[in-house]
Amino acid sequence: MRATALHALARLGRIDVSLIAAALDDPEPSVQRRALELAIPFHSIDLVPLLADPDDSVVEHCAWACGERLPAAAGVLESLCRIVTGHEDSLCREAAVAALGAIGDPTALPTILAATGDRATVRRRAIIALAPFEGPEVDRALALAKTDRDWQVRQAAEDLLDSNLPDSNLPDSNLPDEDRSDEGGPGRIS
Template sequence: MPKPTDSNHEERDARRALLLWDGQGHPPADPHDRHQAVRSALLLALGRFDRLRPEDLMAGLNDADQRVRLCALRLAAAHPATHDDAIRTALLDLLAGDDHLVAEAAAAALGETGEDREAPADLHTVRALSKAATDHPDKLVREAAVAALGSLGHPDALAAVLVANDDVATVRRRAVLALAAFEGPEVERRLNAALSDRDWQVRQGAEDLLEAAPSPAPLPTDHPD
C-alpha cells in the first residue's frame, strides 16, 4: 500500500472540514489549522453558505500561504458587500506586494465594487489601480488593473486607461473595453485610433463600442409656415 503523502492528508482534512459544516454557524474546525487545504475549505464553506464575515475574509487575506490568500481574494471578488475599510486596505496592500499572482487577484477583487454606486470607489483605490495598470512589471497585473478601472468607472481613472491602450496586446484588449465607462473627445479619438490597431481583438472591441455609441441628435431644421 502506498504511503500517504502530505497532499493526501490535506485533501482528506479539507473534505472533513466541509463534511462537518452544519449550515448553521461557523465550521467547527480550527481556522488556524496547519494545513492550508483546511483553511481554504473553511473559507469556501463560509462563502458557499453566505456566512462569510469581514473578519473571516481578513484572516484569509493575511494568511501565510499563497493558496489561501488566492482563495480569499476570489471570495472578496464574489462578495464585495463584505468589504470594509480594513478589507480594502488589505486588498491594496496585496496589490502592491511582490506576489504577482496575488496582485492580479487583488486588482480583480478591487474592481468588483464597481456595480455598487451607493459606495463608489475611493480615490486612493483608483490611484493604486491606475499605478498598477500603467507601471506594474507583470502584464497580467496591468491587465487586471485596467479591467478593474473600467469596472469602477471613476473619472480620475481615464488617464491610466488611455495609457494602457498603448500597452501590449493583451492589456490593450482590456483597455479598449474599459473605455466604455468613459466619455468625451479623448475617448472617441482613442477608439477611432484603435480601429487600425494591429491586434484584431482590439479593433473589434473599438468597433463594437463605436457602433453602440448613441448617434448625435439631428440638428433642428427650419420648416416653412
C-alpha cells in the same frame, strides 16, 4: 486545504469579516485569492495593501475584486493606476485597467488612455475600459484602435463604437406610431 475550508465555510454561510481578514493575511496565495473573492461585499475590509502583494496572482485577483467593489475605497484608484503604468506583469496591468473601467472614475481616464499603447491583451482591456467615458480623447483612442495590428483590439473598438450609435431598429420617439389606434390599443388591428 485552507482555501477549500474557506470556500466550505462560505457555502455554509458561516463566513464573517474576521475570517476573511485573517485569510487575506495567509501566506498561501491560493487562500488570499479565495478570500479576495469573498471580501467583495465587505467594504470594511481594506484591499489596497494586497494591490502591492509580492505574488502577482494576488495582485491580479485583488485588482479584479476592486473593480467589483463599488464605490471604490480610498487609495484604490491611485493603486490601480500605479499598477497599470508600472507593474511588470501584464496580467496585473490588464486586471487593473479593467477594474478602472468598471469603476468609471474620470480621474482614471488618462491612465486608461495610456494603457491603449501597452501589449495587445492590455490594449484590448483598455479599449473596453473606455466604455463608460466619452469625449474627443476617447474618440481618438477608439479611432486609432480600429487600425490596431491585433484583430481583437480592432474588434473591441468597433464593438464599442457600434454600441454608441443609435439603433436603427428602434422606433424613433418623434415619429407617430402607425400601429397604435385609439380603439384597439398598441399593435392591434381594428
